[in-house]
Amino acid sequence: MANLKEVRTRITSVSSTQQITSAMKxxxxxxxxxxQDAILSLRPYADKLKEILTNLCSITDNSQGDYSGxxxxxxxxxxxxxSNRGLCGAFNSNVIKLTKRRAEEKYKGKxxxxxxxxxxxxxxxxxxxxxxxxxxxxxxxxxxxxxxxFDNVAAVAEKIMANYINGQFDHVxxxxxxxxxxxxxxxxxxxxxxxxxxxxxxxxxLVHDYIFEPDKNQIIxxxxxxxxxxxxxxxxxxxxxxxxxxxxxxxxxxxxxxxxMLKELKITYxxxxxxxxxxxxxxxxxxxxxLD
Numbered sequence: 001m002a003n004l005k006e007v008r009t010r011i012t013s014v015s016s017t018q019q020i021t022s023a024m025k026x027x028x029x030x031x032x033x034x035x036q037d038a039i040l041s042l043r044p045y046a047d048k049l050k051e052i053l054t055n056l057c058s059i060t061d062n063s064q065g066d067y068s069g070x071x072x073x074x075x076x077x078x079x080x081x082x083s084n085r086g087l088c089g090a091f092n093s094n095v096i097k098l099t100k101r102r103a104e105e106k107y108k109g110k111x112x113x114x115x116x117x118x119x120x121x122x123x124x125x126x127x128x129x130x131x132x133x134x135x136x137x138x139x140x141x142x143x144x145x146x147x148x149x150f151d152n153v154a155a156v157a158e159k160i161m162a163n164y165i166n167g168q169f170d171h172v173x174x175x176x177x178x179x180x181x182x183x184x185x186x187x188x189x190x191x192x193x194x195x196x197x198x199x200x201x202x203x204x205x206l207v208h209d210y211i212f213e214p215d216k217n218q219i220i221x222x223x224x225x226x227x228x229x230x231x232x233x234x235x236x237x238x239x240x241x242x243x244x245x246x247x248x249x250x251x252x253x254x255x256x257x258x259x260x261m262l263k264e265l266k267i268t269y270x271x272x273x274x275x276x277x278x279x280x281x282x283x284x285x286x287x288x289x290x291l292d
Contacts, residue, residue, distance in 0.1 A: 004276060007269040011262065018258035024087065025251035032182060032244035039179055039237045046234045053195075053223050066165050067224045068195040075111040077160070077169040078103060079192065079232075080125065081176035081239045082118035084142050088247035091177060092120040094187050099175050102189060103130055113169075115160070117141045117236065137163060148240075150233050157229040164193045174235045177242035183249050185242035192231065195224055 080099045082092040099121070103112040114130040116122040119142040125131050138156050163169055172193040177185040212219060 004269065004272050007265060007272055011265045011269065014258050014261050014265065018255055018262070021251045021254040021258060025248055025255060028244045028248035028251060032241065032248055035237070035241035035244050036179070039234070039241045042230075042234055042237060046230050049223070049227050049230060053220070053227050066221075067161065067193060067228065070194060071170045073107075073110060073171045075113070075169050075171075076103075076107045077113050077115055077163075077172045078130075079115045079117060079160070079172065079174045079235075080121040081174065081235055082116070082121040083239070083243040084119040084145050085247075086120065087250060088243055089250040091185065091243055091246035092118070095175055095177060096121060096124050098187055098189060099125075100130075102173070102175070107171075115141070117144060117156075118239075135163070135168065144236070145240075148236065150229070153233040153236060154229040157232045158225075160232075161193070161225060161228060169193070174232065176235045176239045177246070179238045179241035179245065182245040185246055188238075190231075190235070192228065195228075 078099050080095055082095050086092065099114055103114070112130055113132045114121070114125045114128075115132060115137060116125050122140070122142050136159070138159055141156065144152055144156070160169075160172060164172060171191075174188075174190045174192050176188055176190075178188040180186055
């Protein structure tokens with residue numbers, strides 16, 4: 001059985017850890033509220049923009065457009081969106097594992113590159129064969145979180161679109177955690193480029209009552225880049241909200257585990273203390289009997 005000093009040291013250590021995890025849980029809960037408000041405010045706009053674009057594409061021959069034309073897939077870009085910090089359970093590792101799995105399985109035999117948004121993905125992929133080398137693609141994108149604005153994200157989206165148009169990549173995917181609620185994050189692999197055509201089963205629900213000014217094709221040419229910028233910005237906001245939810249859940253579980261461990265340690269401490277007292281009594285009685 002551990003001696004009293006060792007058990008007291010462990011109790012002090014676990015108590016300190018419990019205070020830290022409890023504080024981190026409260027901080028994440030506060031940040032989650034702001035991140036949740038941001039993504040819930042953006043979703044209606046992004047969904048409506050996508051709906052309008054889908055309606056327009058369904059009645060316009062844009063199959064050979066810059067962003068919607070189908071190509072033979074030879075080169076693939078996977079945009080892996082993680083966080084800059086850890087202590088959020090499997091949040092980051094799930095994104096990294098899915099990125100690797102899609103590169104090795106779905107796009108086996110293709111030239112696959114990974115563009116990392118977030119320090120955890122950047123640290124993992126920068127020394128791997130999937131890291132982008134010798135291109136003008138933006139680097140150190142984990143700095144986006146220091147000043148996350150639509151304009152900064154739009155600049156990254158424009159770079160991705162430009163490299164898609166010039167033929168550097170034939171297919172682009174976003175891989176991130178989609179926010180559902182504080183305890184559930186949905187791991188998502190979403191096609192970014194080329195732009196997906198409208199689904200046939202939805203055609204009956206599409207609204208075609210539009211007045212076009214100046215014309216349909218020109219409107220689509222302006223809407224698609226804007227929609228793609230919104231799509232990337234939304235994915236990052238979804239990831240941020242998911243990160244805080246995952247961290248809050250992880251810290252809540254860590255706090256509960258620390259509480260359970262403290263209970264066990266206190267029982268162990270009491271047993272060790274009782275054993276020590278019993279030994280001292282035995283020594284006293286033995287000494288008294290020896291004197292008699």
